[in-house]
Amino acid sequence: MPLHATRTSTSPWLTVVVLCVGQMMIVLDQNIVNVALPAVQQGLGLSAENLVWVVNAYVVPFGGLLLLAGRLGDLVGRKAVFLTGIALFSASSVLCGLATTETALIASRFLQGIGGAIASACILGMVATAFSGRREQAQAIAAYSFASAGGGAAGPLLGGVLTELLSWHWIFFINLPIGAVLVLIGVRALPRDRGPGLGKGTDFLGALLVTGGMMLLVYTVVDAERVGWGAARTLLLGALSLLLLAGFVLRQATAAQPLLPLGLFRSRSLAAANIVQFLLIAGMFGLLFFGTLYLQRVLAYSPLEAGLGYVPIAVVIAVVSLGLSARLNTRYGRRAVLLLGLALVVAAFVMLSFARVDGVYLVDFLPAGLVMGVGFGLAAPAVTGLGMTAVSPAESGIASGLFNTTQQIGGAIGLTVLSALVSARTDSLVASGQSEVPSLAGGYQLAFLAAAGFALAALLVGAALLKAEARQETGAPSEPVAPVS
Template identity: 75%
Template sequence: MGQPAPRTNRSPWLTIAVLCVGQMMIVIDQNIVNVALPAVQRGLGISAENLVWVVNAYVIPFGGLLLLAGRLGDLIGRKTIFLTGIALFSAASLLCGFAGNEASLIGFRFVQGVGGAIASACILGMVATMFSEPRKQAQAIGAYSFASAGGGAVGPLLGGVLTQYLNWHWIFFINAPIGAVLVLTGLRAVPKERGQGLGKGTDFLGALLVTAGMMLLVYTIVDAERVGWGAAQTLILGPLSILLLAGFVVRQATVAQPLLPLRIFGSRSLTAANIVQFMMIAGMFGLLFFGTLYVQRVLGYGPLQAGLGFVPIAVVIAAVSLGLSARLITRFGQRPMLFTGLVLIVAAFVLLSFARVDGTYVADFLPASLVMGLGFGLAAPAMMGLGMAAVTPEESGIASGLFNTTQQIGGAIGLTVLSAFVTSRTDSLKNAGHSEASALVGGYHVAFLLAAGFVAVALVIGAVMLRATGQQTERAQADAPAEPDVAVS
C-alpha cells in the first residue's frame, strides 16, 4: 500500500479513535431518526406522505456526494475534508434540532447529509493507511468496521432513549457537542497531509455528472417504493441517472485529469470487495429494518425495548472486530475470514426465517442476532482489508468513497427490493384469511430468506473473483516483520 510516512508525535490510535467516533456518529444518525419519526411527525405536524423526506433528504446527498468527496480528499487533503464535513454535519444537526416546521427540518437534513458525506468519504482511506504492519492494520480496519456496524445497532437504542426520556429534538442536538470535540481533537490528533493538488483531478464536468447521477439514482431508488417500480417517474429517472453515470465513466476514460481514475478498477480484489459489500449490505439492511419491525409489531416491544434488543449484536461485533478478527486474519488470511463470516451471516438469516408468530426474543431473535454479529465482525474487516490493500495511499480517498457509495446504494436497493416482496407476501396472506401477525411474520420470512440469498451471492462472487488473488501476498504480509507505529500523512 505504498511507503509509510515518517513517524509523527501523534498517537496513531488517538487518530483512529477520532476517525471511528466520527464514523459512528454519522452512522448512528442514519438510524436514530427512524425510531423518532412518529414523535417528529406529531411535533411538526408533518403529513404521512412527507414524513419519508425527513429520511430521504439526508440519504440523497449522502449517497450522491461520496465519490466526489473521497476524490477531493485525495486532492485537497483528507484531514481538511474530514474536519470540514464534521463541522458542517454538526452545525446542520444543531439547526435540525431547532427546526420549527417541516420545510426547515427537511432542508437542514439535506445539509446534514452533505456534511455526513464529506466527513465519511475519506475515513476508511485514512484508517486503512495508518499502519503498515499487517496485524495493526487489521485492528484499525476492525475498529472502523465496528464503528460502522455498531453505529447501526446502537442507533435505534439511542433514538428510543432520547425520544422517550427527553424529546425528538435531542436526536439532533446530541451531535453538536460530539462534533465540536471531534473537530478540536482532530485538529491536533489527525496528521496534516498534503493533497495532490486540484490540478491533478479538477474535472468539474465529471464532478457534475457523477454527483447528479448518484443523487438522481438514490432518489429514484428510495422513492420507488412509494410511487412503484413501474411508475413513469421511476421509468424516466432511473434510465436518466444511469445515462448520467455512463457519461461520467466515458468522461473519466477520456479526460486528461480524471476525477475517478478508472485504473483502480483494474484491481480484482478492490472490485470484488465492493461487489461483495454491495450484496452483503443489501441483505444486512433486512436485519436492521425487518428485525426491528418483528420485535415491535409481533413481539410487542416498545421503541426502547426494541433498541435494547440490538445491543447483543453490537457487543458481539465489537468483541470480534476490535480483537478477534485481527488475530484470525493475521493467522489465516483475509479470504478465509471473509468466507467464514459470509457463511455465518447466511446461517443467521436462515435462522430468522423460522421466527414464530407466538415466539420470544430469547428463542426467535437473539440466537440469530448473535450469529449475525459474529459473521459480520469477521467478514467486514477482511472485506475492507482486501479492497484497500490494492490501493495506493494517494488514491485511498476515492477508494474509501467508493466503498461508502456501494454500501449506500446496496442498502437502498436491498431495502427497496425486500420491502416490495414483504408487502406482496403480507397482502397475499391477509387476503387468504391469515391474522395480521401471521401475515406480517410470513412477509418477514420472505425478507430474511431473500437477504440470505443476497449474502449467498456475495459468497459465490467472492469465491470466484478472489480465488486467484493474493494468497501468496497474504502469507507474505502475515510473515512480514512488525514495523513501528506510523501515521501516514
Template identity: 80%
Template sequence: MAAVTNSSPKGGTTMPMSHARASASPWLTVILLCVGQMMIVLDQNIVNVALPAVQRGLGISSGNLIWVVNAYVIPFGGLLLLAGRLGDLIGRKAVFLTGIVLFSASSVLCGLAAGESVLIASRFLQGIGGAVASACILGMVATVFSGRREQAQAIAAYSFASAGGGAVGPLLGGVLTELLSWHWIFFINAPIGAALVLVGARVLPGQRGEGLGKGTDFLGALLLMAGMTLLVYTVVDAERVGWAAPRTLLLGPLALVSLIGFVVRQATAARPLLPLTYFRSRSLAAANIVQFLMIGGMFGLLFFGTLYLQRVLRYGSLRAGMAFVPIAVVIAAVSLGLSTRLITRFGRRAMLLLGLALVVGAFVMLSFARVDGVYLVDFLPAGLVMGLGFGLAAPAVMGLGMAAVTPAESGIASGLFNTTQQIGGAIGLTVLSAFVSARTDSLTAAGKTETESLAGGYHVAFLAASGFALAALLVGAGLLRGAPSVGMEQQSTASPEHHTPVS
C-alpha cells in the same frame, strides 16, 4: 514502526506519513476517526425510531415523512466520490474536519427545526456534511499503520464503528426520544462534533494533498452526482409510488443515462474523478461488489428485525432497541479482537467467506421466527450468529479492497467503498420491502391475521437477504484472492529454500 511514504499517481512522493504524524498517537488518530464514523452511521439509524415523535411534533404528513430519511440519504450517496477525490487533492484532514463542522452545525438546525421544510432542508445539509466527512475516513484509517497486523486492527476498529453504530442507533434513538425528546437525536451530535474538531485539529496527521492544480473532473462529478441522486431518489421513491409509476419510469432511465455518461467521461477525461484503471484490479472491483450485496442484506436485519420485534412481538421502541445490544457487543468483540487475530493467521479471504457463510445461516434462522415467538429463541441466536459473521466479514472485505490501491489513491477508494455501502443499502432495502409488501398482501388476501401476514412478509425478506449474502459469498469465492496470511509468510520464510544470504 517503519515510515510509510505516499506515492502520487504520477510517481512522485509526498511527505513521509510517519513525519506527518510525529506529534500524534496513531491509535488516537484511529479512535478519533472511528468516533466520527460512528456518529455519522448512528445518525442514519437513530432517526427511524423517533419518526413517529417527529411526525407528531411537526405535523408532518405520512407521505412527506419519508423525506426526513431521504433528504439525508440522497446527498450522502451522491457526493461521496467527489468528496473522496477532494480529500486526495487538498488533504484528507481538512476535508474530514470541514465535513464534521457542517454535519454538526446542520444537526443543531435539525434539532431546532420548527417546521417540516426546515427539518428536510437541514437533513439535506446534514447528508452533505456526512458525505464530506466519511469519504476520507477509511482512507485515513488504512494508512495510519504500515504493519499488516496494526493495519488489520485499525480497519477492524473502523468496521466496528460502522457496524456497531448501526446496531446501537435504534437503542440510542429510543432512549433519547423517551427520556428527553426527538430533538436530542440531533442535538447529541453537536458536542461530539465539537470535540472531534478541537482534538482532531491538533492530532490528526496533516498530510499534504496533491493540490487543486492537479485538477479533477467536475463534469464527471456532475454526471455522477446527478446519476447517483436520481438513482437513490428513484429507488427509495419507487416503494411509495410504485415501480410502474410514470415518475419511476422517467427518472430510472435518466439515472442510467447519467451513470453511463459518467463512465464514458471517465474513459476520456484527462483527469478523471474515478480512473477506470482502478477496476483493472479484480480485488477492488470484487470487494465493492461483495460490499454492495452484503450491506444490501444487512439493512434487512436492522430494518425488518426492528419491525418484527415491534409489530409482531409487540415491543416498544426502547425495548426493541435494547434487543440489538447483544448484537452490537458481539460485533465489537469480533471486530476489535478476534477478527484481527484470525485475519493475521488465516488471511482476509478465508475470514470473509466464513463470515458471509455465517450471515447466510443467520438470515435463514430468522426466516423461521414465529408469530408468537420468544426473543431468546426466535431472534437472539440468529442475531448473535449475524454479529459474529458480519464482524468477521466487514473488516476482511474492506482490507482486501484497500490493499489493492496505493496510499495516495486510498481517499477515492474510501469514497468508492462508502458509495457502494449507501447505494447497496438503499437498493437492498427497497428490494426487500417489495418482497415484504407482495407477501404480506398475499397472505392478507388469503385470510391471515395482520400479525401472521406481517410475519410472513418478514420471513420472505430474511430469505431474500440470505440470497444477497449468498451472492456476496459466491462473488468473493470466485473473484477475490487474498494475500498470504502472516502465518504462511512466516512458514515460507522459515523454509531453507527461501533463505536469502545477507550481503
C-alpha cells in the same frame, strides 16, 4: 503527484479513534432516526408521504457526493475535508433539532447528508493508511468496521432512550457535543497532509456527471417504493441516472485527470470487494430495519425495548471485529475469514426467516442475532481490508469514497427490494384472511430469507473472484495493483 502526510507527535491509534468515533456518529445518526420517526411525525404533523423524506433527504446527497468528496480529500488533504464535513454535519444536526416545520427539518436533513458525505468519504482512507504494518493495519480496519456496525446496532437503542426520556429533538442535538470534541481533538491528533491541489486533477465535468447521476439514482431507488418500480416516473428517472453515469464512465476514460481513475478496477481485489460489500450491506439492512419492526410490531416491544434487543449483537460485533478478526486475517488470510463470515451471515438470516408470530426473543431473535454478530464481525473487516489494500495510499481517498458509495447504494437498493417483498407478502396474507400481525410476521420472514439470498450471492462472488487474495497473508505473491493514471 501523491498526497503527502506528516505524522504529528500523537499516537496513530489516537488518529484511528478520532476517525472511528466520527464514523460511528455518522452511522448512528442514519439509524437513530428510524426509531424516532413516529414521534417526529406526531410532533411536526407530517403526512405519511413526507415522513419518508426525513430519511431520504439525508440519503440522497449522502450517496451522491461520496465519490466527489473522496477525490477532494486526495487533492486538498483528507484532514481538512474530514474536519469540514464533521463541522457541517454537527451544525446541520442542530438545525434539525430546532426545526418546527417539515420543510425546515427536511432541508436541514439534506445539509446533514452533505456534511456526512464529506466527512465519511475520507475516513476509511485515513484509517487504512494510519499504519504501515500489516497487523496494525488489520486492527485499524477492524476498528473502523466495528464503528460502522456498532453505530448501526446502537442506533435503535440510543434513539429509543432519547425519544422516550427527552424528545425526538435530542436525536439530533446529541451530535453537537460529539462533533465539537472531534473537531477540537482532530485539529491536533490527525496527521497534517496536503495533496497536489484542485488544479491537479479536478475533473469538474466528471464531478458534475457522477454527483448528478448518483443523487438521481439514489432518489429513484428510494422513491420507487412509493410510486412503484414499473411506474413511468421510475423508469424515466432511472434511465436518466444511468445515462449520466454512463457519461461519467466515458469521461473518465478520456479525461487527462479523471475523478475516478478507471485503472483502479484493474485490481480484481478492489472490484470484487465492492461487489461483495454491495450485496452484504443490501442484506444487512434487513436485520437493522425489519428486525426492529419485528420486535416492535410483532412482539409488541417498545422502541426502548427493541433497542435493548440489539445490545448483545453490538457486543458480539465488538468482540469479534476488535479482538478476533485481525488475528484471524493475519493467520488464515482475509479471503478465508470473509467466506466464513458470509456463511454465518447466511445461516443467521435463514434462522430469522423462521421467527414466529408468537415468538420469544431468546428463541426467535437472539440466537440468530448472535450468529449474525459473529459473521458480520468477521466479514466486514476482511472485505474492507481486501479492497483498501489493493490501492496505493495516493488513491485511498477515492477508494474510500467508492466503498462508502457502494455501501449506500447497496443499502438503499436492498431496503427498497426487501420492503417491496414485505408489502407484497403482507398484502397477500391479509387478502387470504389472516389478521395484521401474522401477515406482518410472514412479510418479515420473506424479507429475512431474501436477505439470506443477498448474503449468499456475496459468498459466491467472494469465492469466485477473490481466489488469488487467499495467499496475501501467507507470504505468497499477491495480485499486483495496476498503475493508476
